[in-house]
Amino acid sequence: MLFRFLWAEGKVPENATSLLESPKLAKHLPEVMTEREVTALLAAPDPGRISGLRDRAILELLYATGARVSEVSRMTLGSLHLDLGYVRCLGKGSKERIVPVGDHAAAAIREYLASARPMLLRGRNVEWLFPGARSGPLTRKAIWQILKKTALKAGIGRRISPHTLRHSFATHLLEHGADLRAIQEMLGHADIATTQLYTHMDRSRLKAVHRKFHPRA
DSSP: OHHHHHHHTTSSSSOTTTTOOOOOOOOOOOOOOOHHHHHHHHHOSOTTSHHHHHHHHHHHHHHHHOOOHHHHHTOBGGGEETTTTEEEEEOGGGOEEEEEOOHHHHHHHHHIIIIIHHHHHTTOOOOBSSBOSSSSBOOHHHHHHHHHHHHHHTTOOSOOOHHHHHHHHHHHHHHTTOOHHHHHHHHTOSSHHHHGGGGGTOHHHHHHHHHHHOTTO
16 A cells, blocks of 8 residues: 555656555354254243244344344334235335244234234334334444343353344355255345355265265265
């Protein structure tokens, strides 16, 4: 950058670094939970408590859809189409996408809507799926705290975040044979190169494919 500046200012006759490539930053693979850890996490909220029903619905939705925490935070009742098996997520740049939601998550959301949400509303009339203390939605920070508390209860010792569930969603789909383009669409990635990051993490499936199909495996 210094040589480029000096050349642009006429201080040197040519840019001596024009043929040099900039060093590439190392890409760190995202943290992913095991399927056993996810099962323990989703079973940890207390179904006998109003907050437990809400927390389980939030965590089931995060893992079932791979949605960003901001997307779940600002989801409304109109985003739900549980009878048809999908929810609508409003992603970056206000781009809307349809994401399938499984039976377990749909059941947790229905139970939350029937038994917990009316109690949390306290007579208020808001469209947010997960209302906060005031008229707004439950904040991203509040959802992160719910996840942190539930992870400790589930005996998960390492640090996880809502984005860890998003990474786990994509990785587990890929491990079970899902198409990369379908995962890209569900995650809302504009570029499939972003989604391809997860192929580097699916070592067990790649090894199995190699053993099965390579003539000298």
